[in-house]
Amino acid sequence: MTVTQGISMGEAATATGLSEDTLRYYEREGLVGPIDRDASGHWRYADNDVAWIGVVTCLRDAGLGIADLRRFTRLLRADGEAGERTEFLMGRRDELVRQAGALAAAVKVLDDKIAYYGSR
Amino acid sequence: MTVTQGISMGEAATATGLSEDTLRYYEREGLVGPIDRDASGHWRYADNDVAWIGVVTCLRDAGLGIADLRRFTRLLRADGEAGERTEFLMGRRDELVRQAGALAAAVKVLDDKIAYYGSR
């Protein structure tokens, strides 16, 4: 019997909802920590790798770019300097809140148009 | 004296905050209604053109794509069929609300990280 831990590429793709190509891309780009390999060079995703990918995709869905996500990963995993980390996190947070404002404004525009056309 | 109405390209760029290239691109792509030209082929933006561009940039800032914006313009300016128009507007609205949810989730993630690191 083989003693492998974690899940395979295909299983990780299913678990995260990402494509295998995207998972590979994310590792190349440093968005996920270094992931274990088995004897033949295949990836083995541990539970916390999968969890981390969940965090990353959540932030990505909110519009963060690859460079931001890479920095996020570096600062939180490799334990960067605390000041830089907090500053970065708060900066991104502010940006998202700003984005939420833009979103609300757009919803209002659509609501206005809907109301305008709806009342005729 | 020349009798021109509206504002020039450069003035429109200043007024809207977009580059001249972007304004030209938006017209090519049909995101703004057809805009008047003067005798020598230069654009003359009327007040409502500028206002419309404001609406378009608002929606764009919320993440709508060019194809959506084109359709939006077509449906609202060229008076498309009412059913299609309302359906489209509501569909986009729903999507933006969904986006707002993703944004809120991401803000929560960042808040959690900030709290975690802040308390050490």
Add this chain to the structure above:
DNA sequence: GCTTGACCTGGAGCGCGCTCCAGGGTGTTT
């Protein structure tokens, strides 16, 4: 008449975030 400057057109180029593919290896099944 000549320069200057704002503007025009058509088309190429770019950064992002994937996505696809060729060519090859490994490990289980039959």
Add this chain to the structure above:
DNA sequence: AAACACCCTGGAGCGCGCTCCAGGTCAAGC
């Protein structure tokens, strides 16, 4: 041993939303 499924690497390609550029026109100022 042959077939198959699964995975690997490196690199090219793609759609989007601009952005830049060459080459030219037109109106005003000197």
